[in-house]
Amino acid sequence: MKRIITILAALSLLLCAAMSVQAADIDLAKKSTLEKVIQSGELRVGTEAGYMPFEMTDKKGQVVGFDMDMCKEMAKAMGVKLTIINTAWDGIIPGLLSNKYDIIASGMTVNQERNLKVNFANPYIVVGQTALINKKWADEIKTYKDLNNPKYTITSKLGTTGEQAAKRMFPKAQYKSFEMEDQAMLEALNGKATATVYDLPMTSIFYAQRGKDADMKFLNEPFTYEPLGWAINKGDPDFLNWLNNFLVQMKNDGRYDRIYNKWFGSNKWLKNVQ
Template sequence: MKRIIALVAALSTLIFLFACSQQPAQQAEAPKQDVNVRLELQKASTLEKIVQRGTLRVGLEAGYMPFEMTDKKGTVVGFDVDMVTEMAKAMGVKLEIVNTAWDGIIPGLLSDKYDLIASGMTINQERNLKVNFANPYIVVGQTALIAAQSADKIQTWKDLNNEGVVITSKLGTTGEQAAKRLFPKATYKSFEMEDQAMLETLNGKADATVYDLPMTSIFFAQRGKEAGMKFLNEPFTYEPLGWAINKGDPDFLNWLNNFIVQIRNDGRYERIYNKWFGSNDWYADIQ
């Protein structure tokens, strides 16, 4: 009996010693795994991929004056283009513009066709479910262009919410969302492009177009004022615009936010803003 007890005690001691000898090895492996995970996360950063590739790929839809548009030479120009040009310079890489349709612009980012979206995109919660946004680089809002024959009956934007009023805007934009949300009594008509929506109102086939300032301001100055349209130029929504990137990339997001702060304080932002919003000289070069 004593032998059995002694044998059991000896086996217990061996098992304990074996377990103790294995524990440090297991604990030693854990930090290596953590380091590997951190390295993988760093390798996955879009910022590092851009630098290694030597090219910053930017997705946009050229058709939103003066943010992005095509000039007479076929070159995409505008406020957003100048901003990302400065961004590429700061990274020390080349800039590649990827012109894409608006309804596919977020799917294009998610499928890695470009590194970020810089296309006058309003930051909202619905989009934020799919992408991350850097801090706003400009704030705009919805305004309304009123047809000449409707100028008397529509005095403020609240008058748009009446039966018999026909409102137009661009498909898939915050203008469309605002029109449906704020003016449920009105009839809404959607168009593929914003200029089509505005022409519908200009030609008297709709009462109003709801769309972003300053696009409505440019259209009114160029065509609407002469045609007798009314321009309700006081925005009735708050819409910050931001650059969109894929989720799970804090390094890239941090870089973009710091870039915004830097250019706002070194004169570059003011120079670019005044070029596109302080003057209409650029309009002569647009198709």
């Protein structure tokens, strides 16, 4: 009899524990940003509209680009309206942490430093750092490794992985930082710097627009591995799960390819943003 009572008591404790875990899971789900988005009927996206072709402002003043089209599909899948909040890059993570928006979609590279502050969904695209060389130094610089020389000056955008890569991989070179990537690229184009280092999509566009005519040398083989991901606040497994499953669906039903080809397979969109 005592054995039966002991077993029943153990089963009762297990049942209570299971109910407690289930209740905790339900409470966590209720606190999810995903639930708040559904209830409010609005998905707020933080971005910095200055990274072609991911996010930029068109001639009508609208923020457009690869990330924005992906977010439109995201909002559509949620059944809510999309609100784009354009913000400065140096304040984009603090804006998420202070609940100014629900998610960051801004060509953000997933790295360990940022991951200490936010969680990232699975990468939706992988890019890497490349270099544009001024024509004066084009013949003597054969590979990116040649840039690690004190006689060279390298530029990039402040607070980006381009800046991090330039400082880490070319410590012997002189470095100049700029608020915007096009300023950094123009510095190299005009011969005030040897080279500019930045993500492949943006350097490709700049080279096609201006660098090629100026006889710049384009080192277009990425020398870093940089996955881009959507950032959300920590402690939100439900939202993270939804985003990862959304991305899988996008990549397997043709929508991702359609959006990718629109922004990376053609330059027709350039005339609408210049």
